[in-house]
Amino acid sequence: xxxxxxxxxxxxxxxxxxxxxxxxxxxxxxxxxxxxxxxxxxxxxxxxxxxxxxxxxxxxxxxxxxxxxxxxxxxxxxxxxxxxxxxxxxxxxxxxxxxxxxxxxxxxxxxxxxxxxxxxxxxxxxxxxx
Numbered sequence: 708x709x710x711x712x713x714x715x716x717x718x719x720x721x722x723x724x725x726x727x728x729x730x731x732x733x734x735x736x737x738x739x740x741x742x743x744x745x746x747x748x749x750x751x752x753x754x755x756x757x758x759x760x761x762x763x764x765x766x767x768x769x770x771x772x773x774x775x776x777x778x779x780x781x782x783x784x785x786x787x788x789x790x791x792x793x794x795x796x797x798x799x800x801x802x803x804x805x806x807x808x809x810x811x812x813x814x815x816x817x818x819x820x821x822x823x824x825x826x827x828x829x830x831x832x833x834x835x836x837x
Contacts, residue, residue: 733803733820736829740807740816741788743780749773751820751829759833761814772832779834783809788816799823813837 739747752769760779767775785807792804805816819831 733801733818733827736818736820736827737788737790737805740805741785743783743785745773745776745780748776748829751827753823753828753830756829757819757831759835761834761836764833783807783811783814785809807834 736748736751739751749769749772752772755766755768756772758764758767758772758775760775763775787808788805790803790805793801794803795801799822801820803816803818803820805818807814807816813836814834815837817831817833817835818829821828821830
C-alpha cells in the first residue's frame with residue numbers, strides 16, 4: 708500500500724465527524740455507494756469531478772463520471788460499503804475513507820466533499836483495489 712494512503716488513513720483517524728456544518732449529512736452518498744447506484748451518487752457531483760476507478764483516472768464531467776461508475780458497479784456490484792475514517796478539515800471540507808466489498812474484490816474508497824452554498828458536493832472519488 709502506498710505510503711500516502713497509510714498517512715492519509717492515519718490522519719483521518721484522528722477526527723470523526725459524520726455531519727457537515729448546519730446538519731448536512733453524507734448518508735445519501737454512503738447509501739448510494741452501498742447500493743451501487745451511479746445515478747444517485749451523481750446527484751452529488753459538481754459539473755466536474757476528479758475520479759480514479761481502479762487506475763482509470765482523470766477529471767470527468769458529471770455525465771462521464773456517472774458512466775464510468777455505472778460500468779464499475781455493473782462489474783463489481785457491492786456486497787457491503789462502510790465508512791471507516793472521517794475528517795473535517797474546516798467547516799466546509801471533509802474527507803472520508805470507506806471499505807467497498809464486492810464479489811469481484813475489495814476496494815478502499817477515498818471521498819472528498821465540500822459544502823458549497825449549503826449543498827454537499829463530491830469533488831473527488833477514488834476506488835483503489837486492496
